[in-house]
Amino acid sequence: MDRDDAKRRAAASAVEAVEDGTVVGLGSGSTAAHAVRELGERVDAGLDVRGVPTSFQSREIAREAGIPLADLDEASVDIAIDGADQVADGDLVKGGGGAHAREKIVDAAADRLLIVIDPTKEADVLDHPIPVEVLPDARTTVAESVRELGGEPELRWAENKSGPVVTDNGNLLLDCDFGAVEDPAGLAADIAGLPGVVEHGLFVGVADEVHRGDEDGVTVRRL
Structure with missing residues (x-):
């Protein structure tokens, strides 16, 4: 399995939930970066959204992708799309990129949190540092x-x-x-x-959906 292709599939699946007028929390990490770029392509095609970045990385990718940006103090987040280092029973370990403080603020503020992963991120029990x-x-x-x-x-x-x-x-x-x-x-x-x-x-009980990309497509699990 090509992990990067799996990440792209998961990201594209989550971005499908974004509608006109949505304020989107822009997650950090490699899979979330695919989602930000996918969202940028849809903005270029006419989708009207604003993004709230969770890190310097996601802010820079969003700017390059042409996504209008907002801050939490001026916009309510409708949907956040973010990655994870590990997922077990809907709970997450995040922070491999060191942005988990801002990620948790934005993700918890969102009406819906969509997590995008490839199969290597799933586990029966959280055991990631x-x-x-x-x-x-x-x-x-x-x-x-x-x-x-x-x-x-x-x-x-x-x-x-x-x-x-x-x-x-x-x-x-x-x-x-x-x-x-x-x-x-x-x-x-x-x-x-x-x-x-x-x-x-540790992100406990905050995710609403997990979009897992693999070689056959995407599995969406609602929590």
Whole structure:
């Protein structure tokens, strides 16, 4: 299976739900980027929409695609289309691109959240390391608290520069491995309550549909 083709199919399927006059939350990551570009093609063909980007990346892709942009303080989001690092029973792990704080704000504000994935993102139980955005001064104390919760935190280092990854918000990222997460809602609440945590990558109970592209087409699961 060509994963990129599967991502494109999932993205195109989700974009079909966008109608004239819609305000669309523009997700981040490789699959969501396909959705933004697909939406741009439809805007070029006459579709009247506005987009609310979730990251610097999605803002730049939307500008290149010719999608008019809006901010959350001036528009209510009708539909958000976003990707995921892992999906299990409708719950998600996001944040591989470090944009999960803004993504969670936009996705939670949307009337409908459509998740676009390829089959490699599905799992029976969430076990992907959970990105946790932390204030720089709180990196050590949050890491200690994550260990107390049973996780193994690792500071995310940049690949093409010296030093750690810095988010669009100017913070650091801890990728926290908890193994199989049997209680996503409970763990989400525990991490959110740690002083110094800006946001974490567990998205529990927010998705309305999952569009999974594969070699045969697209499967849509409504939650």
